Amino acid sequence: MSGWPSLRKRLCIGLWVALLISQGFTPRAEAGIIGKPTASGKTMHLSEVRLEFDQVQLETRSGGGKFGGNATSERILLKGVFGLTPLLDTHLSLGVADFSTASRQFDGDFGPVIGTGLRWTFHQKEGFSLGVGIQTLSFLSDDDQSINPRIRFHEIESFVGGTFSGLEQVTTYFGALLSSGFGRFQRGNTVYTEDNFGVFVGGDFQIHDRFYLSGEARMINEASLTISLSYHP
Numbered sequence: 001m002s003g004w005p006s007l008r009k010r011l012c013i014g015l016w017v018a019l020l021i022s023q024g025f026t027p028r029a030e031a032g033i034i035g036k037p038t039a040s041g042k043t044m045h046l047s048e049v050r051l052e053f054d055q056v057q058l059e060t061r062s063g064g065g066k067f068g069g070n071a072t073s074e075r076i077l078l079k080g081v082f083g084l085t086p087l088l089d090t091h092l093s094l095g096v097a098d099f100s101t102a103s104r105q106f107d108g109d110f111g112p113v114i115g116t117g118l119r120w121t122f123h124q125k126e127g128f129s130l131g132v133g134i135q136t137l138s139f140l141s142d143d144d145q146s147i148n149p150r151i152r153f154h155e156i157e158s159f160v161g162g163t164f165s166g167l168e169q170v171t172t173y174f175g176a177l178l179s180s181g182f183g184r185f186q187r188g189n190t191v192y193t194e195d196n197f198g199v200f201v202g203g204d205f206q207i208h209d210r211f212y213l214s215g216e217a218r219m220i221n222e223a224s225l226t227i228s229l230s231y232h233p
Contacts, residue, residue, distance in 0.1 A: 048230050109141060150186040
């Protein structure tokens with residue numbers, strides 16, 4: 001059989017790509033907001049500028065199995081999304097993030113963040129599309145009062161999901177994710193997050209002309225909520 005694969009085959013390909021990307025990395029973590037898992041449809045054009053506030057809560061452990069417990073991180077990011085082709089987007093995120101965990105008596109301040117990502121649409125039909133992608137995020141957080149005064153946190157995440165755009169002024173999306181990553185304390189062990197599989201659901205709501213308000217929740221591997229404001233040039 002020749003030609004473009006069936007929807008079932010394309011969905012399976014997307015799931016396997018997401019799985020293989022994440023399983024190539026041993027540590028585990030969460031890389032923040034996913035957003036729509038499909039491309040914008042633009043070609044060589046800035047398709048979106050987004051201001052994001054992300055609040056993350058996750059379970060952590062160290063390499064030796066000690067110092068487990070909850071950790072929290074807040075991120076404020078400015079993201080630019082660029083359409084390479086109608087089916088392929090890339091993005092760059094810059095901003096600040098912090099990291100806190102009572103198990104290490106670490107309450108970090110906001111430090112610099114950089115993130116990148118790609119997403120590819122592999123199916124489109126009548127207001128519904130499917131996509132797969134990968135993204136990374138790295139940041140520093142300092143706590144001058146701690147015996148471990150700095151943490152460097154690195155995250156990578158792959159995902160597959162669907163986008164519905166049939167409703168007027170509203171776009172909804174959902175999907176599954178796999179994540180990897182770790183944080184290194186300046187004077188301590190490496191810390192990992194516990195779980196790597198999660199799900200996400202969100203929506204973009206047009207509030208005026210080209211401005212959109214968005215919300216997203218991520219569950220199972222973390223308990224996280226993101227609110228963002230975006231402009232579509």
